[in-house]
Amino acid sequence: MMQRHMPMGYKMVNGAVEIQEEHAKTVKSIFADYIAGKSMFAIAKDLTAIGVLNANKKPNWNHGSVGKILQNIRYQGDELYPRLIDDETFKKAQERRGRVEKKLSRTQQVQAIRNQTVFSGMIRCGECGENYKKYIEHAGKSSEKVKWKCKHYIYQNRVLCKNHFFTDEDLKEIFIEATNQLLRQRWLIEKIKPQEPPKMSLDLRETENRIKELELEGDYSNPILPELILRRAQLYYAGAKVYDQPRNAEKLKEALAENTTLTEFDEELFKTIIKQMTIYKETKIAVEFIGGITIERPIETQRKDGNHGSSKKDGSNHTASNEI
Structure with a gap:
């Protein structure tokens, strides 16, 4: 009997894990189809269409459930689980997953660049201080609309900032x-x-005077001198107004x-x-x-x-x- 806490393809018999042949065939077919070039979405669609039960005993498969099987190292076998997938097959599946994820990452980066417009980062919400973000409503449909909304419009699954929406x-x-x-x-x-010149703070003036004292004394080897010079630079940077x-x-x-x-x-x-x-x-x-x-x-x-x-x-x- 298949148990929910156990990877698909295994069963518990008298306290020991054994291979459940019927479900093991499904697991093996998933690996074979994926290595052959079929996408996880396509595999899930086919399994659902023919009514194959998943690990929860339901004929509903998706990209995530197929992905979990493909990345489960238990199928290579260990001290508890018998081997179900050989090392070469598992390796090929992981290599393809890596290639697909890398390609998807590049696609997402390109899409992110495409989503950048002249208004990106230029519109700020005066109520909460966040930037405005471009939202696409009804994407891919005839009713698709693009609106700029505060980034905190939806926060933790609820409407937070109710500032105005804008179109391009x-x-x-x-x-x-x-x-x-x-x-x-x-x-x-x-x-x-x-332009106004930056004003010298008291701390900066004291640091400057101490440096001059050491220089006049010729005490260039004093270990505190480099620290004072660094401190002076930090104070100039902090106090300067551009x-x-x-x-x-x-x-x-x-x-x-x-x-x-x-x-x-x-x-x-x-x-x-x-x-x-x-x-x-x-x-x-x-x-x-x-x-x-x-x-x-x-x-x-x-x-x-x-x-x-x-x-x-x-x-x-x-x-x-x-x-x-």
């Missing part, structure tokens, strides 16, 4: 509107503050120089001048340009059946700020 077209339109507002208010770029607004302001001017009104989405322009877009529930979208300029757009969400739909933008009552 929504985000493109937001960019166009915000950029056109900036084109009408070019003076915002001129308000960017000049103000790149002036450089980015020029970059922004150059990018917008030949534009008076943007009528369609320009991917290269987006990548050049946008730092981040932040979505705030029920209120606004903050479009941050390089150089610290932020244009805020109001949003209104239409809900259907209790779910968040895509956004509707209103061209009025917008604000702009220069965050330094």
